[in-house]
Amino acid sequence: MTERLHLVAHIASRGLLLDASQVDSVIDVGDIVPAPGSAPAIRGLAALRSRVVTVIDTWKLLDLPPPQGQPRRAAVTQVDGHCYAVLVDALEDVAPFAVQPLASGVALGACWADVATGSADRAGEPMLAIDLHRLVDAVSKPAG
Secondary structure, X not given: OOOEEEEEEEEOOEEEEEEHHHOOEEEEOOOOEOOOOOXXXXXXXXXXXXXXEEEEOHHXXXXXXXXXXXXXXXXXXXXXXXXXXXXXXXXXXXXXXXXXXXXXXXXXXXXXXXXXXXXXXXXXXXXXXXXXXXXXXXXXXXXX
16 A cells, blocks of 8 residues: 555544645644534634634544543644634654555444545554545544
8 A cells, every 4th residue: 555644643542543645734733712503523713824713622522532632733724615623632743654445344333434535554553544525524434
């Protein structure tokens, strides 16, 4: 399988790979303004270089325990002309990975299964490849 560049991220002690072609930038999110009436996984709106970004609460979206403190690191992606900041615990470096398809029978849970595209190994650490566009699309899906 061909290696592609991925941004290495962590959320809730899980190693993630974000396809670098889907990442516009990496930021520290400033003030987040609540967006009443939005989906539960929307933390709110923030300013990014004269643009408004929708901030996604990745923990809520992926049914994970809430993080300690207020996470500020995010990968920014664009979907249908709109900018989204996907919050994570940590962002590391960009590196090439050969992502393998997920083995049949792997139980990820419904939230993860909707956004996972495969997996790779990084020095013995399993890494789950995530499609940021699918993650953004999952925000508007009803829970269940």
